[in-house]
Amino acid sequence: MPNKRSLSLFIADTDLHVLANQAVRQCLASMHFDEVLIFSDLPEAFEGLPVIPTPKIRSIEAYNDIAVRGLAQHLRTDFVLTVQYDGFILDSKEFSPHFYHYDYIGAPWPGQDEHNDVGNGGFSWRSRRLVQAAAALTPPGPIDVEDLLICQRLRPELEAQGMRFAPRAVASHFSVEFPAVPYPTFGFHGLFWLPQVYRNAPDFLVDHLSDRIIQSRSGFLLPALEQLAPASAERLKARVQRLAA
Template sequence: MSDERLHLPEVTLVAVTSVAIEATAHAMHRSLERVRFGAAVWCSDKPPPAVIADAVAWHAIAPLTTRDAYSRFMLSELADHVSTSHALSVQWDGYVLDPAAWEPSFLDHDYIGAVWPHFDDDCRVGNGGFSLRSRRLLDVCRALPERFADSGATEDKLICRTARSWLEAAHGIRFAPEALARRFAFEREPKTGSPFGFHGVFNLVDLIDGAASARLLAGIEPRILAKSEHRELLRWAFARREWQVARVILLRMLRRKTARRT
């Protein structure tokens, strides 16, 4: 039987995580249903769940206990796990939506992620939760000057904002223009047409039914979502009368509050 999925032999699908294990596996599974990648790599201290175990290579890593640890791995170690020309990085709340939206020109750039509309300058591309990165960029990121590495920014903001001018001038790194990035993915902006993928739990809950949303949210660690994200999701649930989702979010908020007191 022929495999009619989009074939991207130049791209490695990769997830890096120590948290939200089942949800991250779901994101990889949904992406693998739609695309045949050159490789698929699960970078985690925990083995891949059964839903993807036969479809990915498990690269065991040290536990990533903080966001800073995740950022350091993405900047300094991800290149060790990618042998193709590009890597598609996914997280638990983002995956491939429409393989027909793939454009070969995506591979002409070293970094593509959804546009950040809350910035008002020319460095708005973009979000790292669902992002395409060249192996060249991954190699360059190993040698970021200390003034960038010590900035405290998350890895995607460090690449796309803090160090972007240096990456472009010193290494010729090419960031996708905003118009192309919008065809690649959406996050904090309304989607334009039918993009290749997405990121953001607030988009994820719109794409799956209420019961599935409630199960997913109940299964991830309390501190994965910020207080603002919990509030945003609660407003979404009330507006759509998704009472099961609202109950899960309220319980999560209570657990966060209790954890801070202990």
Template structure:
């Protein structure tokens, strides 16, 4: 298979919680594409393989600190006109889905289907951003909106001003959909994806179980893992559901997990049945 050549794009992950898993996402992506640079920004010194290089940063200890870094500090580490942001649970899938006109935009990310267009693009965990946008965001007069998620700040809170004052271009849905998916399932192969709850589609059961074992226990507080556990329950993947249930329950009470599944639209009685089966599989 011919590798996709992207000489104007750096691929980058920022992770101080699970840096080795972020390195895995970078390795997946760089195995399929020739990027100008492959960077893992973290506070530790994980062992990574070429072409990934580790750049030390101050520790990021919360989602709010992550958002502030992405808004105000990321630009200092990027030397190419664009950067592809990946996370441990979002990376390149299909190089053939790349379109040259992706580079006509300053920001592309998977659509948020619960928002109306045009402010439904998009998720930051797998996103393409221009260096021009990063430098604008880093200006001291551009607000961070407290603890708000950085992708929501960029694509909803700041978007009208960025478009009107600076001509920043956000991709429309018809461009974002072939770029990547998260909550809106695709109808054709996409360049990439994001979301722990989607990883079962792209990762073997054995590899997922190894990932669960390797993750920092704090990772499992996310609602996404409750959703993934429920997906394994629906698929009757007993080994995966048992392994994931074990890690989730290290830090959470049963009622909290049921509540998180409820937030995702799962009725309480079905959520309870899921946990009962997962407990038996553990």
């Protein structure tokens, strides 16, 4: 491996600004990035960092378009770490230089065959050549699910161009989504992990979830919150009730 490979940090968020900023700051405190690519409608939420002005992301298709086509237009480094408010670096000591050997790494998916088990895009590692190739291969029109597009639909064509997708063992060390693993990982992805990640500040987590997440996905948070921080779980339930009234 060359002594120096340039690396970017990428996030696109116009809904959970405070938690997205926390994800970015956690990553920046964990390791060096040569470039930060933040797509947002609220630059002041990321004070001191460059922000690419972005209209409100109102659909999963709009996010996927940024993650595939928008990232390809702006990425200038050799690799990029894609993060979200519910997926970022957990333990920088688990970073491995072997990650540079692969064009795509993401947490394994359960129930997939051996050729399609990697990987989740919410916290993922991508090479610039893969980002550019995926954008070029993506047909015009809306993109339903960007990680499925790259790791399943486009994978044969990308591999034919020499792209390397990490094997399951590497992907499992890189990140955890579901199911849990009995060893530390570099990062994670999944709303259901947030109570554990924010175990020292559960009220901060609950207070900065958007109304959209509260209304549609609070069930993913409640089991862990009830176990780790019962008072915060009640706080979350109260928000759910107020929004339902």
